[in-house]
Amino acid sequence: MTAKIPLVDLGAQHRQIADEVNRGFASVFNDTSFILGAPVAEFEKAYAQFVGVKHCVGVANGTDALELAIRAAGIGPGDEVILPTNTFIATALAVVRAGATPVLVDSEPVHHQIDVAEVEGKITPKTRALLPVDLYGQVAPMEEIARLAAKHNLVVIEDAAQAQGATRHGTGAGAFGLAAGTSFYPGKNLGAYGDAGAVTTNSDAIAEKIRALRNYGSPIKYHHPERGFNSRLDTLQAVVLKAKLARLAGWNQARREAANRYRELLAGVPDVTLPSVDAGNEHVFHVYVIRVPRRDEVLKRLNAEGIGAGIHYPVPIHLQGAFESLGHRRGDFPVAEKAANEIMSLPMFGEITAEQQQRVATTLRQALGQ
Numbered sequence: 079m080t081a082k083i084p085l086v087d088l089g090a091q092h093r094q095i096a097d098e099v100n101r102g103f104a105s106v107f108n109d110t111s112f113i114l115g116a117p118v119a120e121f122e123k124a125y126a127q128f129v130g131v132k133h134c135v136g137v138a139n140g141t142d143a144l145e146l147a148i149r150a151a152g153i154g155p156g157d158e159v160i161l162p163t164n165t166f167i168a169t170a171l172a173v174v175r176a177g178a179t180p181v182l183v184d185s186e187p188v189h190h191q192i193d194v195a196e197v198e199g200k201i202t203p204k205t206r207a208l209l210p211v212d213l214y215g216q217v218a219p220m221e222e223i224a225r226l227a228a229k230h231n232l233v234v235i236e237d238a239a240q241a242q243g244a245t246r247h248g249t250g251a252g253a254f255g256l257a258a259g260t261s262f263y264p265g266k267n268l269g270a271y272g273d274a275g276a277v278t279t280n281s282d283a284i285a286e287k288i289r290a291l292r293n294y295g296s297p298i299k300y301h302h303p304e305r306g307f308n309s310r311l312d313t314l315q316a317v318v319l320k321a322k323l324a325r326l327a328g329w330n331q332a333r334r335e336a337a338n339r340y341r342e343l344l345a346g347v348p349d350v351t352l353p354s355v356d357a358g359n360e361h362v363f364h365v366y367v368i369r370v371p372r373r374d375e376v377l378k379r380l381n382a383e384g385i386g387a388g389i390h391y392p393v394p395i396h397l398q399g400a401f402e403s404l405g406h407r408r409g410d411f412p413v414a415e416k417a418a419n420e421i422m423s424l425p426m427f428g429e430i431t432a433e434q435q436q437r438v439a440t441t442l443r444q445a446l447g448q
């Protein structure tokens with residue numbers, strides 16, 4: 079039987095760092111520094127430097143990172159936060175968990191990012207923040223977002239969960255806005271071996287607030303001026319993240335090369351729309367999203383041939399049962415809805431081989447009848 083080609087191959091990464099991770103784990107076991115042990119601060123320092131910000135505060139996962147960033151910005155009940163409908167559910171969950179109300183915006187059809195042209199029309203006296211998402215591995219159109227935020231006196235919270243290492247005009251994903259939340263879910267470009275996340279910010283006040291919020295609202299042990307959470311970055315995860323961060327730039331470069339290879343292999347296949355890189359962006363191809371006709375049928379065929387293609391995402395936020403209370407219906411965001419029926423993510427990871435990509439391309443052509 080032909081070998082499967084997974085959507086992402088985490089084993090291939092692990093083999094490269096196994097020794098370093100094992101040594102790091104042994105050291106944590108030896109000194110029993112399970113909670114906020116030295117590797118956490120070491121990773122935070124390295125990641126802040128990598129992103130190009132003053133502070134990184136490690137938390138338990140990306141959803142918490144966004145929720146805590148929203149809370150630290152003083153946003154809560156009665157406030158509205160504007161975000162794209164085409165994103166992973168967690169972006170919207172973070173808003174409601176902070177007590178605020180998500181206000182959704184359609185996506186644009188080329189990069190699938192938040193449609194900035196529609197943002198201004200959604201701003202009300204209750205709007206406090208814009209929450210753009212660096213979707214699929216490239217930074218959102220931040221200049222326009224920043225201009226609107228300045229004009230309407232709003233803060234920007236960046237969802238950088240899908241873009242570790244991406245840049246826009248040289249600025250790193252996670253360095254835009256008042257604060258950014260990121261996720262180190264295992265399948266992310268920088269993935270832990272369980273749940274993990276971080277807030278990055280240039281604000282001393284926000285960083286200090288998040289450090290307290292992640293630790294029961296406690297700036298000083300057993301003193302709790304406010305109600306916080308238990309949402310610390312686990313020491314063992316920090317060991318993994320440190321080892322991976324040292325290799326991330328190389329892995330992201332390998333993803334870009336794989337994206338170029340797909341471009342060559344799929345050039346000229348009628349009806350297939352390949353991903354487009356927005357001007358000024360260095361993309362890190364967290365996922366490689368194409369558009370195809372008869373998507374469900376094509377996807378089924380790829381999966382049947384052992385190719386782990388997927389969909390990011392089949393249902394936009396406004397059509398999710400969890401957000402029914404927002405009162406949206408089919409047809410409200412036609413660009414995102416159309417995309418949701420046509421998009422398909424092909425296998426993408428730094429170690430994918432030319433042979434694997436060749437097989438993906440051949441199977442895709444066959445599935446399309448070409």
Ligand SMILES: Cc1ncc(COP(=O)(O)O)c(C=O)c1O
Pocket residue numbers: 139140141142165166168169211237239240260261262263273274275
């Ligand atoms: C865009 C986006 N935001 C937020 C999250 C939430 O991160 P986590 O799964 O670590 O809570 C994810 C990933 O899962 C994501 O892709």
